[in-house]
Amino acid sequence: MAKGELAIVLHAHLPYVRSLEAGSLEEDWFFQALMECYLPLLELLERSHKAPCQNPKITIGVSPTLLSLLSDKELQQKFPSWLSLRVDLLGKVPVRFRSVAYELAERLSHQLDQWNLVNGDLIARFANLQREGVVDLLTCAATHGYLPILRENPQSVRGQLLTAVREHTRIIGAPPLGIWLPECAYYEGLDRCIFEAGLRYAVLDGHGLLHASPRPRYGIYAPIATRNGVAFFGRDSGSTLPVWSARDGYPGDPAYREFHKDLGWVLSEEELRHLGINESRPLCLKLFRVTDHASDLDSKEVYDHLLASQRVKEHASEYLKGRRAQFEQLSKSLEMEVPPLLVAPFDAELFGHWWYEGPEFLAELFRQGGEGDISFTTLKDVLISRTRLQLCDPSPSSWGKGGFHDYWLNETNSWIVPEWSSAGKAMVDRCSTGIENEFQLRVLKQAARELLLSQSSDWSFILRAGTTTELAKTRIHRHLDRFWSLIRAIDGQVDLTESNLLLLEEEDCLFPEIQISDWAPIPE
Secondary structure, eight states, X not given: OOOEEEEEEEEEOOOOOOOSSTTOHHHHHHXXXXXXXXXXXXXXXXXXXXXXXXXXXXXXXEOHHHHHHHTOHHHHHHHHHHHHHHHHHHTTSOGXXXXXXXXXXXXXXXXXHHHHHTTTOHHHHHHHHHHTTSEEEEEEOTTOBOHHHHTTSHHHHHHHHHHHHHHHHHHHSSOOSEEEOGGGOBOXXXXXXXXXXXXXXXXXXXXXXXXXXXXXXXXXXSOEEOTTSOEEEEOOHHHHHHHHOTTTSGGGOTTSBOSSOOHHHHSOHHHHHHTTOOSOOOOSOOOBXXXXXXXXXXXXXXXXXXXXXXXXXXHHHHHHHHHHHHHHHHHHHOOOSSOOEEEEEEEGGGBTTTBTTHHHHHHHHHHHTTTSSEEEOOHHHHXXXXXXXXXXXXXXXXXXXXXXXXXXXXXXXXXXXXXXXXXXXXXXXXXXXXXXXHHHHHHHHHHHHHHHHHTBHHHHHHHHHTSSHHHHHHHHXXXXXXXXXXXXXXXXXXXXXXXXXXXXXXXXXXXXXXXXXXXXXXXX
């Protein structure tokens, strides 16, 4: 039987949604990700690592903004009460939901126990899994800026990369060697910027390798390297489609939990008041299953976890069978000196948030895949074992539709680009003229934070998708307005008091080691 390696790569990211407003949409966004994705993900990896005959390996790119949220002491203190409230709500739901609600409440209570056991320090758990060789932790651009769009001011790209490396090192305790490029987006020459930031490998969409120059001999089934010293891995669509697609893949199975039907929209106003809630709003609690694609949300049946677990086992077996078939075919068509590599990258929140059974599916893959013909690996381990890589120049690409940049640059969001360009140039100009005192240094550092926060590609994505667009516009304008106010304060055009600066530093309190030299002019 042909053998090969499977590298599952997860992109763990949230924009900086820290809010001083208790119970805000942004706060729910983060806490729901903890509850549904990151806590289950950590637990499955720790259990699989301890289980006999299993050798779990996975690559996870954790964005600096998510790391900042995970390490935020105030958010850590708030999460237990947020989770406890949902456990209490599940105990009060109407009788018709009581059985499935009880099961979910038990799961959330277990999460609460696990959280309290480590005082909410998930960073330590990620770092320990990296030390054990289970996880290869990558960084990302500092605020998930879409780098091809920021390239007009090279310092904007440099600021995104260097800030990311610095923050990852500070929080994890070890520098990253690889990077998940936001949206897998690449442009010519980006590899030099990556290398100069101390990073040595990244993931691209398949287009980036298949249209590389020269065309790689082994296509996407082996990494390539550039003359600037950076290795690139290509996404294998055959390994991702069965898991990624809600309609054509596993997440859309009738037995799995329905994502779109939240309990907060199901209960009547009277029932919500009985739970102590005065308005209809998402509760981040879902008790229904997909049922079928033709049915509307009102027709969804109550979730059955036993039925879903059986489907997970069947889908894991089917997925591994598909990868074995790929390896068999590749062994016949490609004469490779090493086993072919399948790189399967996904958004981490697919596992648990969008697809509730996703973490259970991963655990089942590690359990069933321990037979030896499929080796799970990390990108770092691949590069350690393969000393000879073909030299190629990757093609500009992204993992958007068609491999192009248009999802992040179109009629809905292109207005942001000149705003970023103007602000980026102002930052470079200000960093080239110097500062006069410590207060100005603080102001300029805060301006850099606001510039980075405005550049998050999440806001462009939301504007294009048409969801919560007002939130996206508000966030962009908030950070750009703050940036310009800070720059004008340094130039003496507006007054900025110590107390006002402290307020900004308290609200947007990430990247404590930010360096304004990252935006200094780049020597020719």
